Amino acid sequence: MRKSKRQLIAWIGFLILVLAVGLVGCGATTTETTKEEKPTLVLADPGWDSVQFNNSVVQFIAEKGYGYKTEVISGSTPITFAAFIKGDIDIYSEIWTDNIKEKYDKAIKDGAIKAISVNFDDNAQGLYVPTYLIKGNPAKGIKPLAPDLKSIKDLPKYWELFKDQEVPTKGRIYGAPPGWEVDKILQTKIKNYGLDTTYNYFSPGSDAALSTSLAKAYEEGKPWLGYYWEPTWIMGKYDMTLLTDVPFDEALWNDGYKCEFAPSIVTVGVSKGMETKAPDVVEFLSHYKTSNTLLNEALAYMQDNKADVDQTAIWFLKNHTDLWTPWVPSEVADKVKAALK
Incomplete structure (x- = not known):
């Protein structure tokens, strides 16, 4: 009987030990699971196709390679950049720095954001016309209607060529959509050049409306005749000519934008909290770099194949592995490649 009691006590002790170990194990698993949960990364979409494409590339790598969830906040440049400064947005994959120079420089100086790489710097923007207006296109039976049109300063004598059908006493210049920072620049620039006496400035409702026109x-x-920029699918598909302007001069630019747009340094930026929130993604983005040619190619593919930005990002990553694999560690690259299959 005494032996049985000892055995019973031993079994009870063993069960308590097993339960204790099990509880400790469960606690460790819970802690480990919590530890593995990663924050959601928020990207800015100020509204044009190249930034949407860049976002999709970043999102695919961040999600498939690093295990983060991502989401996008859409809005105009002023709205998204203000949210970026506040820390409501983590990543801005395409900051056209010269278009928001004062706000950008202040945000950098204040430490609210950090520029961690140059996405591309071989871009252009300004007033464009189809090249066939200058050179003609015999294959399509198009004669050169403006053979001497080279500069913005030549536009007054050609206003009838670009006649505004709604106000036929003037020509029409297609500008940027409302809410874009460059819309304000263009309106001021055209007025200071005196072009408002012969042209109406027409602001399309969206990027899509501008490209459709x-x-x-x-x-x-x-x-x-209108504002456009590179890189875009339009420039990847159509032969367009950028009208020359007064060479860039900072003093002239600050005095009402009376010169050409300087090639903008387009950076990738992160909010001040990102280096703590997702240091591995910050390291990846510090190597992120594309080019005008690459983006024109991707955007033309998107247009010609009626693909969305996510489908285009997958096509791009599949066809440009030599470009993006050096951006990330090999184990991350392997995960991304596996997700692309």
Whole structure:
């Protein structure tokens, strides 16, 4: 009987030990699971196709390679950049620094954001016309209607070529969509150049409306004059000529934008909390770099194949492994490649 009691006590002790170990194990698992949970990374979408494409590339690598969740906040440049400064947005994959120079420089100086790489710096922006207006296109039976049109200063004598159908006493210049910082720049610039006496400035409602107006005119071989920029699918698909302007001079630019746009350094930026929130993604983004040619190619693919930005990002990552694999550690690259299959 005494032996049985000892055995019973021993069994009870053993069960308590097993339960204790089990509870400790459960606690460790819970702690480990919590530890593995990663924050959601928020990216800015100020509204144009190249930034949306860059976002999708960043998102695919961050999600598939590093295990983060991502989301996007859309809005105009002023709205998204203000949210970026506040820390509500973590990543801005395409900051056109010269378009928001004062706000950008202040945010950098204040430490609210950090520029960690140059995405591309071989871009251009300004007033464009289809090249066939200057050189003609014999294959399409188009004669050169403005053979001497080279500069913005030549525009007053060609206003009838670009006649505004709604106000036929003036020509029409297609500007940037409302809410874009460059819209304000263009309106001031055109007024200071005196072009408002012969042209109406027309602000399309969106990036899509602007590109549609250009594409429609081009496909029909008609005149078109307006603001555009590179990289874009338009420039990847159509032969357009950027009208020359007064060479860039900082004093002239600060005095009402009376010169050409300087090639903008387009940076990748992160909020001040990102280096703590996702240091591995910050390291990846510090190597992120594309180019005008690469982006024109990707955006033209998107347009020609009626693909969305996510599909285009996958196509791009599959076809440019030599470009992006050096951005990340080999084990991350392997995960991304596996997700692409």
